[in-house]
Amino acid sequence: MNQETTRAQTPTPVHQFTILLSATRRGARLARLLTREQLHSWEHPFESAEQIVAELANNAVLHGHVPGRSFRLVLTLIAANTLRVEVTDARADRSPPLHPRRPSPEAESGRGLLLVEALAARWGTDLGTLPLSPCKTIWAEIDAPPCPL
Template sequence: MNQKSAELTTPVRNFSVQLSPTPRGARLARLLAAEQLRSWGLPQDPARQLVAELAANAAEHGRVPGRDFRLTLYVVGDFLRIEVTDTRGERLPCPQAPAPDAESGRGLLLVEALAHRWGVVEGRFPRKTVWAELSCRATEYTS
């Protein structure tokens, strides 16, 4: 099988769910992502940690009363893409080093450390999507 026909037969898998922008919604995002990854036969970590950080940020910093956030997982070829979309498009994420004694503020630093790539896409106002990608190749993505 040549590379072109292999690309055509590679399945694209996706999962998407809308959740409340609360700590409970963020926890549910992590649990649902872990179950979806398991059903696809992919390792849960570090993807589960990335989902936890991005969902927690959406619940804490992207919260607007009455507006949910969306978790989307895509597997295309050798990459898993995690997307979290919230309705605070005016608040773009910016990793910063927290004070040594701070109890929070390290989420995006973890995302930077765990993901192969990550970024933010401004959507139709008032939305933004923060995304992270991981390689699904067995040698690069281990649990």
């Protein structure tokens, strides 16, 4: 489900992790690895989070890159049952489509946001400004499965 609205009032986070990473392939890979380790340390293995971070970080590198600028990864665990992933890059002028389209079978790319849409309970885009520059944040929320009785 794609939501175009800005972030609603979020409950107080249980845990939060924030890091700036270089807008390079290496930075995108590091975002994925750090997500895995951080969620492991919180003892909250959201299985799809690593894949969502990989897609959003890769998009930040490919479509949101501005020379000399980093991208920011934020992981927020809310009330022990929802993980919010945010990736912020420096290209506010390049927002993703509200409804991603399936690429042709021959296409070698273009499936990332379809994957995010399939794995996340909610996702969307927030436009904002960092000190002295515009930016955009692509966010996704993943709900933990209910505990078996």
